[in-house]
Amino acid sequence: MRMARIRPVLVVHGGAGNHRYNEDGCSAAARRGLERLRAGEDALAAAVAAVVAMEDDPRFNAGTGAMLRSDGATIETDASVMDSSGRLGAVCCLRDVRNPVLVARQVVETPHWMLAGPGAVDFARAQGFGPHRLEPAADALPPGAAGEPAPAGRHETDTVGAVVLDGRGLFAVASSTGGSAPAMVGRVGDTPIPGCGYWAGPHGAVAATGVGEQIVARLLARVVYEWIERGMPLQQALERGVALFPASCAVGLIGVTRHEAAAASNREMPFHVLCDDEGAGD
Numbered sequence: 001m002r003m004a005r006i007r008p009v010l011v012v013h014g015g016a017g018n019h020r021y022n023e024d025g026c027s028a029a030a031r032r033g034l035e036r037l038r039a040g041e042d043a044l045a046a047a048v049a050a051v052v053a054m055e056d057d058p059r060f061n062a063g064t065g066a067m068l069r070s071d072g073a074t075i076e077t078d079a080s081v082m083d084s085s086g087r088l089g090a091v092c093c094l095r096d097v098r099n100p101v102l103v104a105r106q107v108v109e110t111p112h113w114m115l116a117g118p119g120a121v122d123f124a125r126a127q128g129f130g131p132h133r134l135e136p137a138a139d140a141l142p143p144g145a146a147g148e149p150a151p152a153g154r155h156e157t158d159t160v161g162a163v164v165l166d167g168r169g170l171f172a173v174a175s176s177t178g179g180s181a182p183a184m185v186g187r188v189g190d191t192p193i194p195g196c197g198y199w200a201g202p203h204g205a206v207a208a209t210g211v212g213e214q215i216v217a218r219l220l221a222r223v224v225y226e227w228i229e230r231g232m233p234l235q236q237a238l239e240r241g242v243a244l245f246p247a248s249c250a251v252g253l254i255g256v257t258r259h260e261a262a263a264a265s266n267r268e269m270p271f272h273v274l275c276d277d278e279g280a281g282d
């Protein structure tokens, strides 16, 4: 009997509240992930590669483009990876690392799921990452700009994330952020917390963006995943997830299932869906 071919697909977002005109960064990142799939690597490698591309793009609040904390001097980053085989890794309050998602990926190889603060930095250095001084983006929010309109080109939330289905049926998610602004030094949002900013399981993968404090309070990614698991169409599940939030609270979601790829947000949100029509990777 001939097995049905799985068509690999990637969805990449550049943050709820970012501009759609930054969508070229999402499509470039998705292509980077697709290259990994076509080279025979798996969904996790593809998701990480896509997020690395976004971390290297200063238009997004992750890695190179990460925002300052409210002391006006500190940059701290959070990142996470997860796949449907059970691999899970995260870092939070990481400093002076160019690509936090690569450190999160290495955490998978330890007995732990998350490393935080100075321990995460020590681990990153031991793994050969940095030190790389992250310079605040020229148009990053000034300290204490709570509630003020964001400067042109940058917004309070621009986390990046990628979800991937590969040709073998593995689902993966990777995310990275400089946090939301303004935020205290040491603040951790949803991005590194499983079930909140991300989830991957045998039915799909989900990544969230928006106000982390509100996302954590709703266990957003896990709740949306459970709707998918019970058979709700992906687009409907993502929109229902967004509808859990008041209009005043920025939120966005991307997801993939075996046959669907979608995004939803209550703000402008750059994203890109890329299907591998060659069916490579299986």
Ligand code: ASP
Residues within 6 Å of the ligand: 015, 016, 061, 156, 157, 158, 159, 160, 177, 178, 179, 180, 188, 189, 190, 191, 197, 208, 209, 210, 211, 212, 213
């Ligand atoms: N969710 C991120 C956080 O709260 C921010 C974002 O999505 O842009 O850290």
